[in-house]
Amino acid sequence: MKILTILLILFSFIHLFGQTPTLIFHSGFEPATVIRSIPFLKSYYADIVGIDYSVSPPNDWVNDLEKDPNIGTFNIEYQGGNNTMRLAQITADPTNPTNNVLWFWVKYPNASSGTKGRVQGNLYGSSNGFTNLYYTIRLYLPHDLDTLKYGTAQVHWFTLMEFWNNPNWNGDPYPFRVSVNLQRMGYVPDSLHFGVRGEMNTDTDSEAVVWNSPDTNFSVPINTWMKIEINYIQGDSTTGRFFMAVTPDGGSRTVVCDVTGYTYHPSNPNPDGLNYFSPFKLYTSDDVVDTLRNWGKLANVYWDDFEIWKDSTSAVTAINEKPFNKTVKVYPNPFNQKVVLEFSNPNNEIHTLTLIDSKVQLVRTITN
Structure with missing residues (x-):
């Protein structure tokens, strides 16, 4: 008889992260939330203002x-073009007209002299960069993007x-994204x-890949809302982490990326956190934009x-392997009241769940 043993180690959040996780902000783009132009910045930037009373x-x-x-500062960046070429809009959910959502679209290449399409939300120039960022957002790819599966455009980016630990546009010697x-x-x-890719990005080592993590198991659905979870932890080859x-x-829930590796430039002697990032973005080639149009x-x-x-993280561990002796360490999600362990048991074998706390004291043992 085979036994699957799961060891669940429960840590207090303060013990694990050094301080209590903090919700900075949330919004569902509901009424009283509006997009407006930013004076003196032509038509290349916009802003989202207001209070979302739905949360x-x-x-x-x-x-x-x-x-x-x-x-730092939030803005929506277009880089170029006009409102007939690209736009960010708060509009009705394509699956539920009573729900408001944020819509990015590009009809004609609008950036880099017409070679790229760009609409992106930026959080730029913070005085105290993130060393541990966790955020969630929902994403919906409409039916038009189904054409990318069969069209002639190269869909490699x-x-x-996008997340910058030192950007490449302000002369910093150690840009990394x-x-x-x-x-x-x-x-x-x-x-x-x-x-997902981690890259150095300068004139001398243009887009030199430090690590690359393409997912081959999860097929991205069309016409389906999906929740995206991102966790960025600043660190080196053994302490850095990027999770999606x-x-x-x-x-x-499917983990599509969980990389341990550099999340800053490997030559950077004094990384100072994530100061520039775009948590939601549409940025692609003229080939993709033109082919779709x-x-x-x-x-x-x-x-x-x-x-x-x-100062938060996410961890719900799925165990989908065939039953065998296995120990799994799980760090709780600070804003969920439970941790879910999913595994199959086709042969109705015996499983034991052992819970211990951060002081390695037994909390409970459960056997089916």
């Missing part, structure tokens, strides 16, 4: 989000999120996948339910 505080886009020292991309792998119905999980509506489609994505935390 409890902190829910003010200016007085909560931008007043936090880890955040369709950036949805992590980017989350939509990528096509083959020409089949399930060919769209997420890929996806939960489609009606589906199970020529097929009568549009490069566009929808976002909803943005929530950002400091």
Whole structure:
């Protein structure tokens, strides 16, 4: 008889992270939340202002989000073009007209002299960069993007999120970024996948890849809302971490990236946190934008339910292997009241769940 033993180690949040996790801001883009232009910045930037009364505080886009020292300034960046070429809008959810969402679309390449399409939300220039960032957001890829599975455009970079530990546009000698991309792998119905890269980015080592983590197991769904979880921890080859999980509506949670490795430039002697990042973004090539338009489609994505935390992490561990002796260490999610362990038991074998606390004291043993 085989026995599957699961060891669940419970840590207090203060013990694990050094301080209590803090909700900085959340919003579902509901009424009283509006997009407006930013004076003196032409039409290349916009802002989201207002209070989202559909959620409890902190829910003010200016007085909560931008007043936090880890955040800096929020804006929506287009880089170029006009409102007939690209736009960010708060609009009705394509699946539920009573729900408001944020919509990014690009019809014509608007950036870098017409070679790229860009609409992105920026959190730039904080005075105290994140060393541990956790946030969640919901993402919806509309039916138009199904064309990417079969079209002629090369879909190797369709950036949805980007994180800079020192940016490459202000002369810093140690720029490093992590980017989350939509990528096509083959020409089949399930060919769209997420890929995450950590890169140095300077004139001398342009986009030198430090690590690359393309996911081949999770097929990104079309016409389905999905919750994205991101955890960035500043660190070196052994202490850095970038984590991404996806939960489609009606589906199970899948970890698509969990990299231990540098999350800052390996030569940087004094990394100072994540000061510039785009938690939601549409940034891709003119080839992708033009191919979609020529097929009568549009490069566009929808976002909803943005929530950002400091000094937090996420961990719900799924055990899907065949039964065998196994020990799993799980760190609780600080804003969920439970940790879920999922595993199959096709042969109705015996399983033991042992819980101990951070002082290695037995809490409880459960056997089915």
